[in-house]
Ligand code: HEM
């Protein structure tokens with residue numbers, strides 16, 4: 302059923318900015334993680350995966366219930382590697398245990414994008430922890446081997462259009478793939494912790510070659526040591542997606558604007574917020590110096 306947000310009346314933007322700052326300072330502090338990529342990318346991934354279980358056809362899943370905290374969900378093979386993000390957030394939750402897990406996972410994803418010099422992501426609290434028996438079944442996250450019709454159909458489950466789909470996958474400007482997590486290996490070439498339109502620039506400009514990786518899975522590799530998943534490459538193989546890829550490769554501001562809107566929609570999928578609940582826009586650490 303529809304999830305109605307219940308904002309905590311005793312908490313203000315100041316309280317959530319404190320949580321944001323604790324996450325942001327911990328990202329800066331633990332900078333050596335994943336060969337100095339840091340925790341930013343994996344925090345974006347746990348926010349997306351906690352929201353990515355949503356299904357508009359039966360109004361189940363999504364970030365509201367915070368069910369990523371339960372074994373059944375965090376152990377979904379699609380979530381391999383995300384325990385590290387959950388462990389990163391455990392002390393933050395311990396210090397601010399008035400916050401719900403759904404709000405914490407999504408706020409972490411907002412903090413990570415903004416601290417990576419990405420766009421401002423308006424964010425609303427009010428997700429309410431749900432019991433373990435509400436955890437959605439495994440298998441609701443996308444398959445990296447999908448083609449363009451698979452990708453369009455998958456995100457159709459959220460009600461996303463082509464613009465929202467291409468913009469969201471632009472988050473693959475961050476971080477890398479890890480053979481032990483997903484069976485794909487992301488050479489260090491382009492792995493980054495700075496949010497930009499690089500993913501689209503790489504996708505268009507590199508000389509991609511489809512080859513089998515060490516796990517026997519096909520992926521696209523470039524001479525410069527970059528990689529693309531088949532589902533990434535699919536964005537070049539559909540005329541409407543390709544038009545958007547070119548637009549974003551040529552206009553980072555357009556990408557930032559479209560990404561911010563689509564990311565908010567993703568993190569709020571399946572949740573009804575009170576009409577008068579205005580989103581919070583957090584300051585980055587640099588803006589609070
Ligand atoms: C067709 C849709 C998508 C597919 C098939 C997909 C697949 C993957 C795979 C296989 C990985 C590598 C995981 C690992 O080996 O550690 C990955 C990483 C990542 N994904 Fe996606 N993804 C999709 C959409 C998204 C979206 C919508 C977002 C966020 C808005 C996102 C954000 C990330 C980030 C930040 C990483 C890097 C994580 C790290 O460095 O540890 N992805 N994705």
Ligand SMILES: O=C1CCNc2c1cnc1ccccc21
Pocket residue numbers: 473474475476477478487491492493499500503504527528529530533
């Ligand atoms: O082109 C890039 C930049 C570095 N990170 C990724 C790229 C392409 N596909 C990806 C897919 C999953 C995670 C990271 C990436």
